Amino acid sequence: MNRPDGRYLHRTIQSATYENPNQVLALSVLRILGGTRKQILIVTRDPESNFTHPNVISVPTKRVSQGVADELLQSLEIADKKDLSKPDDPKRVVYYEPNKIISLEEASCNPLRQAVEMVMASKLGIADELEKKLISYKAWVTLALNWAARYANGTDARLSSEPIRMTNIAVHVESSGNVFPKNTASYSSMKWIDFEYFKQIAESKDPKIIGLDPAHYSVGGVCIESTRLAMENDSFSK
Structure with a gap:
């Protein structure tokens, strides 16, 4: 297999600035067991397909164009803004009021449904299940x-x-959370963990919490931080 190198990475990031950043989607895939037990899907990035974050524990992500990202955000009502910057480390977050869609009640051309299913089909390996409407x-x-x-x-x-x-x-999966495979070409492992374990791993960055060796695996990335902030803001229960 031809592995990507620094030239590929440079082409990917060379045009990005803090004023004009590159665009990435992160999915916080959620489910509730037994009516009360809240879980979230975490993934481990396969080094064969992920050059920038090999063996990093994260939530599912996918790069998108500026147009795709802007279309998702342009009609939403802003709930809050926070500047979490430190010297030489700009960090800003904008929280949005929830504008929920239900997958089986929305047209397939709905921008949010398209974005969610693009990530789930290409990264989480459930294209057939989505097409057959085995998941809502x-x-x-x-x-x-x-x-x-x-x-x-x-x-x-x-x-x-x-x-x-x-x-x-x-993405609150209502039926059925069992359709997700254990791994895909993008992710060497995919597993459900309780919210409390996610909070611990996001704050401590310790993969031992979910049984992985820190000599080979790490926790981090903007995606994990975005999900942690959403959880901290109670955005998953609104």
Whole structure:
């Protein structure tokens, strides 16, 4: 297999600035067991298909165009804005009022449904299940986080970070959360964990919490932070 190298990464991030960041979607895929037990789907990025974050524990993500991201946000009502910046580390978050869709009641051309199913089909391996309507869900945008993704690969300083806007989308799976495979080409593992474990792993960055060796795996990324902020803001229960 031909692995990507620094030149590929450079082409991906070279045009991004904090004023004009690259666009990424993050899915916070949720389910409730027994009426009360809240869980979230976490994934481990496969090093064969992810050069920038190999073996990193995260939530599902996908790069999109500026137009796709803007279309998701332009009609939403802003609930709050916060500047969480530190010196030389700009970090801004915009929270949105939930404008929920129900997958089986929305046209397939609905922008939010298209975005959610694009990620679930291409990254989570359930294209057939979506086509056959074996899964239903509610979805809503929770927030958009402007921050810098940090990369460990490459010796070129220009490749060490990338300004991005991470649009976090809550996806509450109603039926059936069991359709997700254990792994895909994008993710070497996919597993459901309780909210409390997610909070612990997002804050401590310790993969041992979910039984993974920190010598080989790590926790991090703007996607995890966006989901942590959404959970902290109670955006998943609104």
